[in-house]
Amino acid sequence: MKLADLHTLFLECNAVCTDTRKIKLNDLFFALKGDNFNGNSYADAAIKSGAKYAIIDEEQYNTSSQTILVNNVLKTLQELAAFHRNYLKTPIVALTGSNGKTTTKELINTVLSKKYKTTATIGNLNNHIGVPLTLLSMTEETEIGIVEMGANHLKEIEFLCTIAQPDYGYITNFGKAHLEGFGGVEGVIKGKSEMYNYLTTHNKTIFVNLNDNIQNKKTKETNRFTFGNTTDNTDVSIRFIDAQPFVTCQYNALEIKSQLIGDYNFNNIAAAITIGQFFKVDALDIKDAIENYIPTNNRSQIIQQATNKIILDAYNANPTSMHAALLNFEKQNGQKIAILGDMFELGDSASEEHQSIANLAQSLHIDQIILIGENFNRTTINTPKTVQFKSFNAFTEGFDIKTVEHATILIKGSRGMALERTLKLLP
Structure with missing residues (x-):
C-alpha cells in the first residue's frame, strides 16, 4: 500500500494506538514488536476491541480485510508520521x-x-x-x-x-x-x-x-x-x-x-x-x-505529608541534575534529609560520578543522607550522617522512615529506582 493511501485510511480513524489494552473505537492499531512481545499476535484482538485497521508485518496474521500488511510496522509508523507532518504543515x-x-x-x-x-x-x-x-x-x-x-x-x-x-x-x-x-x-x-x-x-x-x-x-x-x-x-x-x-x-x-x-x-x-x-x-x-503551572509526574513536586515537606524529584536523575538539586536543597530551612537513588546509563563513569555526588552531599548542610542502590552502596562515605543501602528493599528493611517528622525530604533518583515508593513508607 502506498503511503498516501495509508494516510487516507489513517484520516478515517480517530487515533493511533499501539496497546490493545487502550484501544478505542475506530483506532488505527500498529502492531509494534518489543523484546518480549510481538504486536502482530494482538492484531485480531485489536480489531475485535474496536480498531478500524491493524498495521502488521507478518503474513500469517493477515487474516482480515481490516489488517494491512507492510514490510516493517515501526518504519511505517515513522514514515506515516512524517507524511502527516507534511500534510498538515x-x-x-x-x-x-x-x-x-x-x-x-x-x-x-x-x-x-x-x-x-x-x-x-x-x-x-x-x-x-x-x-x-x-x-x-x-x-x-x-x-x-x-x-x-x-x-x-x-x-x-x-x-x-x-x-x-x-x-x-x-x-x-x-x-x-x-x-x-x-x-x-x-x-x-x-x-x-x-x-x-x-x-x-x-x-x-x-x-x-x-x-x-x-x-x-x-x-x-x-x-x-x-x-x-x-x-x-x-x-x-x-x-x-x-x-x-x-x-x-x-x-x-x-x-x-x-x-x-x-x-x-x-x-x-x-x-x-x-x-x-x-x-x-x-x-x-x-x-x-x-x-498557574503545577509540576506533576514526580518532577519537582512539593508534597506535604503529615509533618514533612517532600520534594519529590524521582522521575529521573543524572550527575548534572543531581548536583543542581542538592545545591538547591541545601538552601531549605529546618531539618533536611536527602534520599538519593542510583543514576543509570553512566557506563565507565558510574563509579566516579556516584562518588562525586556522595562527596557533594556530605559536604553540604544536610542533616541526613540516605544513599540507595548498588552504585551508591560502593561509594566511600566520610560522615556519620550518611547511610547506604544496596537496594530499595534493603532500605525499607533497615531504615525506620516512620520516625521521620518535621523534616524537608528530597527524594531523587533514576527512573529505574522508582523512589516515589518512599512516599508510602512515610507516616
Whole structure:
C-alpha cells in the first residue's frame, strides 16, 4: 500500500494506538514488536476491541480485510508520521537537552496554549516511537505542535528531526546524561547539537539561552532568537529574582512567581517566556500561564505529608541534575534529609560520578543522607550522617522512615529506582 493511501485510511480513524489494552473505537492499531512481545499476535484482538485497521508485518496474521500488511510496522509508523507532518504543515517547536526537557515542554505548551490550539508530546514519549505518535495526534486544528525529543546515543536526534522536521528548536542544556550511550560529555554535546545542525541546514529558528556558553558558541552564525538573565544583547531579558521557596523572575516589568522549586528551573521558565514572546502571546497571559503551572509526574513536586515537606524529584536523575538539586536543597530551612537513588546509563563513569555526588552531599548542610542502590552502596562515605543501602528493599528493611517528622525530604533518583515508593513508607 502506498503511503498516501495509508494516510487516507489513517484520516478515517480517530487515533493511533499501539496497546490493545487502550484501544478505542475506530483506532488505527500498529502492531509494534518489543523484546518480549510481538504486536502482530494482538492484531485480531485489536480489531475485535474496536480498531478500524491493524498495521502488521507478518503474513500469517493477515487474516482480515481490516489488517494491512507492510514490510516493517515501526518504519511505517515513522514514515506515516512524517507524511502527516507534511500534510498538515503545522509549525513545529522541538526541544531536547540533558535535563528539564519535559518540564520545559509543559511550560511552553502552557504558555502557547493561551493563544493557540497546541498539541504537545504527552509525558515523555520522546523517542523513535513517541515522536511519531505525537505527530500523528496532531489535527488540522493544531496551530502549533510541541515535540520533545530524547536521545541516549549519537544520530538519534538527527533521525527524529528528519521525522518531525521542526521549524523551531531549543536545547535546554548539555549535561552528564546517558554518558554510556554517548561516550562521554563531548558525545552528549555532539548528539544534542544534531538539532542545531538540522535547524541551521534548513534555515530555521533556534531559541538560545545566552547564559549557556555552549549554546551561545554553537549558534553564533545561526538564525537565532535569544534570551538571558541580562539586558545586554538579548532579544528577551528575564531577570532572576530568587528561588525561595519557588522561582520568581521579572519579565516586562512583571514579577512572575512560579510554583517550581530550584533555581535550575529558572532557565526552563525563561525559555517558555521567550518562546511565548516570539509567538506574540500577551505578557499578562504568559505570567498567568507560568504562575498557574503545577509540576506533576514526580518532577519537582512539593508534597506535604503529615509533618514533612517532600520534594519529590524521582522521575529521573543524572550527575548534572543531581548536583543542581542538592545545591538547591541545601538552601531549605529546618531539618533536611536527602534520599538519593542510583543514576543509570553512566557506563565507565558510574563509579566516579556516584562518588562525586556522595562527596557533594556530605559536604553540604544536610542533616541526613540516605544513599540507595548498588552504585551508591560502593561509594566511600566520610560522615556519620550518611547511610547506604544496596537496594530499595534493603532500605525499607533497615531504615525506620516512620520516625521521620518535621523534616524537608528530597527524594531523587533514576527512573529505574522508582523512589516515589518512599512516599508510602512515610507516616
